[in-house]
Amino acid sequence: MANGLLIMLPGPTNVPDRVLRAMSKPLIGHRGPEFRELHERIIENARYAFQTEGDVLVLTCSGTGGVACAIENAITPGDKVVVPVFGVFSERIAETARRVGADVVEVPIRWGSAPRAEQVAGALEGAKALCVVYNETSTGATARELAKLCELAKEAEALVIVDAVSILGGDELPVDKWGVDICITGSQKCLACPPGLALLSISEDAWEAIRANPRRPFYFDLVRAREFYEERRETPFTPAIPLFYALDEALKIIREEGLEARIERHRTCARAFYAGLAAFGLEPYPEPEWRSNTVITVRVPSDVDVEALRRAMKEQYGVLVAGGMGKTKGLVIRIGCMGAITAREVLITLSALGASLSSLGHEVEMGEGLEAARRELGLA
Amino acid sequence: MANGLLIMLPGPTNVPDRVLRAMSKPLIGHRGPEFRELHERIIENARYAFQTEGDVLVLTCSGTGGVACAIENAITPGDKVVVPVFGVFSERIAETARRVGADVVEVPIRWGSAPRAEQVAGALEGAKALCVVYNETSTGATARELAKLCELAKEAEALVIVDAVSILGGDELPVDKWGVDICITGSQKCLACPPGLALLSISEDAWEAIRANPRRPFYFDLVRAREFYEERRETPFTPAIPLFYALDEALKIIREEGLEARIERHRTCARAFYAGLAAFGLEPYPEPEWRSNTVITVRVPSDVDVEALRRAMKEQYGVLVAGGMGKTKGLVIRIGCMGAITAREVLITLSALGASLSSLGHEVEMGEGLEAARRELGLA
Incomplete structure (x- = not known):
């Protein structure tokens, strides 16, 4: 209430009092042991929520910022990118990829439905990536064939980038099992945390593409973010500390349940x-x-x-x-x-x-x- | 404490209890009247802190994110960008501009000092922008000749982009009077708010350059952010609502003092x-x-x-x-x-x-x- x-x-959705209260804890430095311990616990619990053994990173931005970050890191000008479009958020991904200079192939899907494997299969040849919105927040449709789409993309040697902003933690999404290369969610949806953070999982195949990108964006450079996490459990830039407190609490609740x-x-x-x-x-x-x-x-x-x-x-x-x-x-x-x-x-x-x-x-x-x-x- | x-x-710095407590207020929708009223008050009070009659926008990201946003909007590949380098944060601006494909001319300045007008003057011919860190957080040096640097840049018809992350609100910086085209600060420094938000002021000259950029980044698209503010007092993407509550309180304190x-x-x-x-x-x-x-x-x-x-x-x-x-x-x-x-x-x-x-x-x-x-x- x-x-x-x-x-x-x-x-944003209702947030448990426990999560809300966590934000008014006193601030800490983001280069000290208190933050490192908090950060490590968040990442471990986020891996649980993403069902992945791979890397998860937390960025200070909205869910859309997280999706843009994924595209701007993995996609370079001229790359072919396939986007099934069945609502506002899939339109957004297509536009984001066009902004980085990708050759975007939109597969129009009737709004209120979601992509079937056979609708997408024909478009994948030579694609660098397939970008799928798993849950179209604008229509209330879930891409129930996502696991199949991931298989098809693997066959075509394309990466799969999944916008799971409004669904991760609230429906089935085993990232490693299905082979999602980059999966993005926001703090303020099924994780029941306030808005302001994005979480991304990144597979080894995705890292290969990301590392090969000579012009990653500065603020959203995932290689830098991973280095800071691996080497010292820190973020490259000052994180939104109160929101990290809240996310920590929200993820603990997920583990408890x-x-x-x-x-x-x-x-x-x-x-x-x-x-x-x-x-x-x-x-x-x-x-x-x-x-x-x-x-x-x-x-x-x-x-x-x-x-x-x-x-x-x-x-x-x-x-x-x-x-x-x-x-x-x-x-x-x-x-x-x-x-x-x-x-x-x-x-x-x-x-x-x-x-x-x-x-x-x-x-x-x-x-x-x-x-x-x-x-x-x-x-x- | x-x-x-x-x-x-x-x-981050110490935050008054009043600001800290504001974050645990219940969440609101970011497309409703409660948010619009909050947002408008924040922008009005931010204009006061920036000493500008022009546009100010608030983004969900760190201060470095705000600086990257400014560069990625105003600078396009091949643009000549002049950066006096006298610490880590000026190196960051130079790197950010290189990432967008700019032709970056670094003017090396002794660390522990700051750029003098005559050190920079010779480099400005044909430049699209001069990027200055007003306060080098890595050395504790303030670019006291900033007003003169702005004058020189105007003569050369270059934009002035100022990283004021660790100083705005704590030292003299009359944005309109000095003619700063884009001025960026972070929430967690002299504004005494927790980290997670960046504030940017943008001049009419800067808007001209930004609008002419055909490939603005999606999440950081300032034209879109301005449209959302002008038309409905909203942000294009979900804002970090608890941090907006905190910033509102922090800016009220600045007005009161x-x-x-x-x-x-x-x-x-x-x-x-x-x-x-x-x-x-x-x-x-x-x-x-x-x-x-x-x-x-x-x-x-x-x-x-x-x-x-x-x-x-x-x-x-x-x-x-x-x-x-x-x-x-x-x-x-x-x-x-x-x-x-x-x-x-x-x-x-x-x-x-x-x-x-x-x-x-x-x-x-x-x-x-x-x-x-x-x-x-x-x-x-």
């Missing part, structure tokens, strides 16, 4: 959301097989204005949800099902949504919706 | 440091005319090991100071005289330094040193 508000955005249990909790809450929405007679934006467990995107009935609905949910019930982005703007609301999500937040959000729709003249079956959600949550 | 430690580093009084306080504390050090028989690293009011760099007597001295100050007296960087490594200690600095911190630091030197076998005139400092502080 924030200012009496429940933050049900697809990031266990990744598998955490993913299962996200799935259960997502199922409850979808069941409740269906009983309300509302239609999720994504097609069934691609529906995200971390970003619930649902069409707003045509007789209701999206902004009026969001306003009612916020002002009357203290529940904050997001509108659409790009093609989904004005069509949908998007609900974060992330991080600290529990039955409580699902039920409050569904209640606020149902009641707000009713107050705007669109009657829904409130009791049935909540009952359907409670069944999925094991409460009925 | 942090963990019982006084953070006398040249950044008044910039002139704040600068005068830094000067007084710096004079007290230098007077105390002189009475101890210690020699500042920079030559007298360039000595910084925000980073006090002093040679460690040859019979004392720098690391042993820092350890003694930390372990016996709870005072954290930095060692050298680059050519000053192993030769000096560097003391932050920044942000929340008052007589109290000056006297504790001098006491800890004097006592630690004595305990390491290098006797100093403790009483005389503290007396000299107290006189400058108006306490004797």
